[in-house]
Amino acid sequence: MSGKPAIAPPSGGADPRDVVNAHAPFPIGRLILWAVTAVIVVDFGLIVARNENFGWPVVAAYFFDRTVLNGLSVSLGLTVVAMVIGTALGLVLAIARLSKDTLASSSASLFIWFFRGTPLLVQLIFWYNLSTLFPQISLAIPFGPTLASWETNAVITPVTAAIVGLALNEAAYMAEIIRGGLLSVDRGQAETAEAFGMTKGRALRRIIIPQAMRSIVPPTGNQLISMIKATSLVSVIAMADLLYSVQSIYNRTFEIIPMLLVAVLWYLLITSILNVGQSYIEAYYSRGERRDGAAAPLPAAQEASH
């Protein structure tokens, strides 16, 4: 040791303690676990694939059936629209809840309390039957003139009832997720943005929300997946979503298990695509998180100045 230079030459691997010479021990335990797991998975796959009761030919025949695809598009469409509205409204509610204005924060709390506290199924039925409670919807000044008025039945179709029900319910959950995200950002960030003369809106958009996204995205992914499955509830108000469509088919053909498998496979397929998308979004919002991470590419102006 004492005779060696402080920095060994790259080729000099003479010292057996040099970590360059280290190798990992043979991972026998892990290999056995892998093998056992693989056998179980393959075995299970074979059992399912060979079992005639699952009716795979029927699954294949109906996978791209028109009725199924229509149901799928209803499910996806409802999910996207309700999620977009729910997230936007959730953001507003989250900001309102965090505001110093008592009217704003208590209205937001009331909204969240109600829509999180009642079953979604009941909310959907309520919206669908709004016309029995309020035959007319009108915009009016209390004790004053009526500005506009609509027949409730003309406004609340199964589609609007489903969208309103799903979106308002989603907004209540998203509000809490977004609020948690906003609170997770260091207080000094908002203060710095303020000190630099940013308006509150700009500070939220450019500084606070991008940092809050790191904790908002994962639970939002959960919400999105729950939402896709929650759309199956709309069949109670006569909307033909994916689950409703396969049910309508097996009510005719009695191929219950194969048709449910069609739905299950579609749900899994969509969920998998969402998972991939989510991991990309998460990677994007955690840029700047790793110390060893690659630096960002330089903008064109930098190259020009060289």
Place this chain on the structure above:
Amino acid sequence: MTAAAATTPLVKARDIHKSFDHLEVLKGIDLDVMPGEVVVILGPSGSGKSTFLRCINHLEAINKGFIEVDGEQIGYRMRNGRLQKLTGNGIARQRRKIGMVFQQFNLYPHMTALENVIEAPIGVHGMNRRDATTEALELLDRVGLSDKAASYPRQLSGGQQQRVAIARALAIKPKLMLFDEPTSALDPELVGEVLTTMRDLARQGLTMIVVTHEIGFAREAADRVVFMDGGKIVEMGRPEEVMDNPRHPRTQAFLARFL
């Protein structure tokens, strides 16, 4: 610096009082800062130095007195002879000529050094991206970090982060720079690089109010040293007056710790 010859002060603080709940933190501060002047505020921890600095750009609202920066009363305006509180956007506009450097740097962690510097020039001052980028790269060069433009804050040392923060504050071309203990969160060997940058700015005639415990910086770079204690200014004068011949016992006791 001969800037003290200028006639009107850039910062005029009169009888500033500030309380948090029932704790009175500032008990009547009067201070004028001339254009180009470098004022260093010394004082024990808890004496109200940060609070005073934060009142100047209205991060804290004062309870009594008034503050003017560049002839404009901070946080208020006169309307038909009556004093009116400014709205959020009005205050935001006033802050655009005041740069601030924080003890904890407070860089935006999701933006590269360059993006940190161009954020306010583009978003607040309406500069176009190309000009803002060119200027930002010059500023990063000036603080010795031209090779770190594409790094994220977490990939930089504390001293480098603080220099990016200084470049970010300079990018808005401030008339006044506020520094709140800019070197207190740094490892001792990194303090020097930040102080060198600040000394250069002082030499170039930037108006600065600096809260620091760096006695050497005060001695070399300050035009005036202000000593605060218990929410009041107890002594004020040229660095050699205050630091070599402190008259007030509190100043003497404070400075004795640095000998």
